[in-house]
């Protein structure tokens with residue numbers, strides 16, 4: 001198992017945002033995490049990537065205990081995440097944004113950079129080449145010199161995927177990759193995610209768009225009120241009474257029952 005989560009919990013004051021969650025993410029697959037608004041999906045991602053420290057439980061990645069590890073360390077371990085609303089550096093170009101993802105794999109140190117040593121120059125060239133490869137992979141190479149803030153949402157999402165891929169992850173956490181995109185763009189993101197998996201990268205995604213989830217996921221994990229209420233294949237989840245109840249009971253029109 002690539003990622004093993006046991007009894008994971010996060011409290012905000014008196015609220016259990018995530019409670020006693022067990023999760024196994026098999027290598028080379030797509031695991032989707034779904035659930036009504038406020039179910040704890042984003043909090044779970046933040047716990048896995050180290051943005052939040054769990055109140056209880058453990059996270060094991062490739063057999064190593066990474067519970068409570070900070071994001072700069074989890075990314076070195078091989079976990080990258082994208083955000084629901086993209087967090088690019090607005091004043092930087094697309095290429096510089098993707099290069100920022102390379103920093104974690106840089107072999108040269110601060111002194112190399114200050115003295116512009118051959119090692120630093122070699123490292124810089126290799127990083128740039130890798131960043132461009134990732135931009136080509138996501139179909140955004142032509143945008144390399146544009147300011148990230150000036151791009152439409154869909155392009156920003158592609159760039160943030162390139163940035164995450166540039167860190168050379170073994171596990172990619174995608175937080176609502178299809179949010180705010182039209183049907184055609186959603187389908188294109190689905191294809192891109194398949195290509196990512198074909199590269200041997202394991203994908204875990206949070207997504208409200210059920211068409212994408214049902215098409216892509218090998219395994220679906222359903223959260224409700226911070227707890228895992230079901231795990232299974234898309235076919236199993238669609239007909240699970242607990243899941244149907246959670247969605248029908250959800251006071252939202254965005255969550256979209258997995259029909």
Ligand SMILES: Nc1ncnc2c1ncn2[C@@H]1O[C@H](COP(=O)(O)OP(=O)(O)OP(=O)(O)O)[C@@H](O)[C@H]1O
Pocket residue numbers: 012015016017035036037038039040041042043044
């Ligand atoms: N930083 C925080 N401080 C306090 N409460 C929080 C915080 N982050 C999340 N919560 C609460 O924890 C619960 C789970 O929120 P979370 O954002 O993880 O849900 P979600 O499933 O990702 O929802 P959505 O689908 O709307 O993005 C909610 O009740 C939310 O209000």
